Amino acid sequence: MVKKTSLRLGSPVQYVKGIGPKRAACLARIGVETVRDLLLLVPRRYIDYSTVFKIRDVKIDDEATVIGRIKHVSARQTRNRTNLVTALLSDSTGSIVLKWFNRPDLKKRIKVGELILVSGKVTAYGTRQFVNPLYEFIDEGQTEQTIHGSIIPIYPLTEGLTTWDIRRAVRIALEKCLPEFKETLSQSLIARNGLLQLHRAIQCIHFPGDIDEARAARNRLVYDEFFFFELILARRKTELQEKPGIPFVTKDTLTGPFVKDLPFTLTQGQTAAIKSITDDMRRARPMNRLLQGDVGSGKTVVAVYAILIALENDYQAVLMAPTEILAEQHYMVLRDMLASIGIQPFLLTGSTKGSERNVVIEKIASGEAKLVLGTHALIEEEISFSRLGMVVVDEQHRFGVMQRAALVNKGINPDFLVLSATPIPRTLALTLYGDLDISIIKEKPPARGEVITKIIHEREKKKLFRFIRDILTQGRQAFVICPIIEKSETMELKSVAEVTDEITTAFPDFSVAVIHGRLSTSERLHIMSEYRLGNITMLVATTVVEVGVDIPNATVMIIMHPERFGLAQLHQLRGRIGRGAQESYCFLVVSRYLQPDTYDRIQFFEKNTDGFALAQKDMRLRGPGEVLGKRQHGLPDINIGDIEYDRDLLFKARDDAFSLIEQDPGFDSPENYHIKAHLDNLTHRAELLSIG
Numbered sequence: 001m002v003k004k005t006s007l008r009l010g011s012p013v014q015y016v017k018g019i020g021p022k023r024a025a026c027l028a029r030i031g032v033e034t035v036r037d038l039l040l041l042v043p044r045r046y047i048d049y050s051t052v053f054k055i056r057d058v059k060i061d062d063e064a065t066v067i068g069r070i071k072h073v074s075a076r077q078t079r080n081r082t083n084l085v086t087a088l089l090s091d092s093t094g095s096i097v098l099k100w101f102n103r104p105d106l107k108k109r110i111k112v113g114e115l116i117l118v119s120g121k122v123t124a125y126g127t128r129q130f131v132n133p134l135y136e137f138i139d140e141g142q143t144e145q146t147i148h149g150s151i152i153p154i155y156p157l158t159e160g161l162t163t164w165d166i167r168r169a170v171r172i173a174l175e176k177c178l179p180e181f182k183e184t185l186s187q188s189l190i191a192r193n194g195l196l197q198l199h200r201a202i203q204c205i206h207f208p209g210d211i212d213e214a215r216a217a218r219n220r221l222v223y224d225e226f227f228f229f230e231l232i233l234a235r236r237k238t239e240l241q242e243k244p245g246i247p248f249v250t251k252d253t254l255t256g257p258f259v260k261d262l263p264f265t266l267t268q269g270q271t272a273a274i275k276s277i278t279d280d281m282r283r284a285r286p287m288n289r290l291l292q293g294d295v296g297s298g299k300t301v302v303a304v305y306a307i308l309i310a311l312e313n314d315y316q317a318v319l320m321a322p323t324e325i326l327a328e329q330h331y332m333v334l335r336d337m338l339a340s341i342g343i344q345p346f347l348l349t350g351s352t353k354g355s356e357r358n359v360v361i362e363k364i365a366s367g368e369a370k371l372v373l374g375t376h377a378l379i380e381e382e383i384s385f386s387r388l389g390m391v392v393v394d395e396q397h398r399f400g401v402m403q404r405a406a407l408v409n410k411g412i413n414p415d416f417l418v419l420s421a422t423p424i425p426r427t428l429a430l431t432l433y434g435d436l437d438i439s440i441i442k443e444k445p446p447a448r449g450e451v452i453t454k455i456i457h458e459r460e461k462k463k464l465f466r467f468i469r470d471i472l473t474q475g476r477q478a479f480v481i482c483p484i485i486e487k488s489e490t491m492e493l494k495s496v497a498e499v500t501d502e503i504t505t506a507f508p509d510f511s512v513a514v515i516h517g518r519l520s521t522s523e524r525l526h527i528m529s530e531y532r533l534g535n536i537t538m539l540v541a542t543t544v545v546e547v548g549v550d551i552p553n554a555t556v557m558i559i560m561h562p563e564r565f566g567l568a569q570l571h572q573l574r575g576r577i578g579r580g581a582q583e584s585y586c587f588l589v590v591s592r593y594l595q596p597d598t599y600d601r602i603q604f605f606e607k608n609t610d611g612f613a614l615a616q617k618d619m620r621l622r623g624p625g626e627v628l629g630k631r632q633h634g635l636p637d638i639n640i641g642d643i644e645y646d647r648d649l650l651f652k653a654r655d656d657a658f659s660l661i662e663q664d665p666g667f668d669s670p671e672n673y674h675i676k677a678h679l680d681n682l683t684h685r686a687e688l689l690s691i692g
């Protein structure tokens with residue numbers, strides 16, 4: 001006799017009655033693979049059936065929801081060539097027109113005779129109508145009576161499944177598996193934050209009594225997500241703090257002369273950052289600090305100061321940059337800057353090849369190379385340090401946590417400093433860098449000229465070039481940025497070669513050079529050093545110069561096809577100018593028709609120079625996931641919560657998590673037993689995921 005195995009939280013969702021392999025495949029597309037995933041699938045929104053109108057009663061300008069049958073569907077092209085699907089919806093009291101623009105697929109999906117629910121704003125165009133309303137198919141089994149007065153969850157859309165299919169499966173899964181969920185929080189946390197018990201939350205997220213209950217259910221699940229995320233960060237932070245570190249002694253033998261030789265005085269922010277770093281380094285535990293400061297705020301000097309302390313103590317230091325150009329620039333700048341105090345840096349990037357590479361690797365291993373600069377090529381396994389005491393990672397947002405860990409592991413608990421110009425909102429900082437201490441440089445060095453940004457149309461280019469010519473004649477230099485190296489057949493974008501031709505023709509009396517990622521290191525070093533010396537006036541470049549490049553005499557930047565770049569990227573690019581005392585100009589050359597939202601983005605950039613405002617906008621436009629970049633290793637996903645929208649919950653959860661770790665680091669209190677059990681579960685799962 002075959003005994004049916006019972007459904008568990010970990011069972012594949014296809015075993016829920018009524019799902020089967022085909023629907024399971026649809027669910028997989030929205031990330032639902034197991035019964036647990038299904039039960040934690042949070043609806044996009046809810047429809048309150050107590051507010052469903054009879055079609056007769058719907059008035060113009062109402063926000064209304066109605067249910068009816070489709071009587072008629074048709075599709076056509078409008079005069080300005082958009083696709084229009086029109087349908088007629090009727091209930092026992094009347095009919096109303098539905099219109100969808102640019103949804104030709106609906107012609108096939110919405111069929112005559114089907115029962116659907118429609119929700120949106122009622123407008124007038126001869127007659128009452130819904131334009132682009134939200135819609136849901138209604139299960140024939142759901143009579144008006146059974147749904148009347150209830151709150152119906154609307155699940156994330158996925159083709160081949162209706163909200164009703166999901167609802168049915170959830171009901172079965174809840175019945176069989178809800179008891180298997182174990183409470184994850186302590187009763188005191190639940191009480192203090194006014195949260196629902198876990199079982200009730202999972203129940204109510206799918207079958208709430210009213211909208212408030214649905215909201216409370218979601219809050220509980222969001223709090224859980226944030227709390228455990230922050231708990232892992234808090235634990236990581238204490239673990240880091242407990243490790244034995246190097247108690248550096250500040251001797252001033254290198255840092256003293258270095259500061260004295262600087263051609264400027266340090267800003268207040270730089271001095272404060274140096275103070276925090278020095279305090280950290282003296283302590284017998286590893287430093288883990290983020291130095292945040294907008295483009296051009298002078299982070300490099302601070303990093304060099306930290307590096308020199310390590311060198312004074314006879315340790316090695318390494319500085320990793322995200323691009324070869326930036327690593328090469330650090331190399332050139334530091335070689336000159338540190339020559340007088342007898343420090344010679346070594347460079348190792350992906351372009352360092354053959355015998356040169358072997359020599360550098362050997363010097364790193366023997367300890368002869370005290371200061372090593374490079375890219376992620378440095379984290380390769382064959383590179384080992386003899387006495388690594390200080391790790392600096394520049395423009396941290398470009399690296400994943402794995403890469404930073406790989407580098408840190410080349411020493412024995414070395415001090416660690418990351419530099420970031422991305423002025424991320426506090427919510428994001430808490431999640432991204434929750435295990436680091438943070439120093440912020442707020443002000444830029446004094447006597448910096450303003451940067452004026454302007455959108456220019458292609459046809460105004462003659463005038464633009466005349467203006468630029470005047471500036472170049474005064475001895476300044478310019479960057480010309482192109483999004484692509486080579487012409488592509490599918491996109492109408494100017495290539496580097498075309499732009500270079502155009503620039504050389506327009507500026508025959510100035511020297512023009514080109515730089516991009518396909519050149520060799522020595523070619524790039526040569527070009528950048530000529531540009532730095534002023535022997536090259538105009539540099540046509542791809543985004544290889546996006547981060548970190550520092551040429552104070554360059555005061556003009558032309559960005560071709562600015563619509564191709566995100567806000568954060570534009571901000572980084574523009575950060576290459578405005579680094580000297582002169583006024584600088586950034587021109588965004590637009591050459592074709594842009595979608596209104598694209599144009600809005602560029603205009604926002606034109607009007608805003610504040611990195612913080614730009615980062616916040618960027619996050620709103622692209623979503624935190626995109627801005628966060630690399631997936632955080634060993635941390636659970638944040639699926640339900642939205643770190644901006646749910647920021648209050650995030651701050652609460654963070655405070656709770658950090659104080660719990662402080663008060664009960666070993667989870668010894670019986671009250672924290674559930675928390676510990678769930679945490680172990682999560683970390684176990686995260687580790688399993690990261691193996692693949």
Ligand code: ADP
Nearest residue numbers: 264265266267295296297298299300301445550
């Ligand atoms: P970022 O923070 O973007 O990495 P950098 O460290 O490259 O900025 O510094 C930008 C420019 O400002 C460099 O040319 C640097 O020499 C200069 N600079 C740094 N600190 C000061 C200061 N206190 N006063 C004047 N100029 C400074």
Ligand code: MG
Nearest residue numbers: 299300394548
């Ligand atoms: Mg920098």
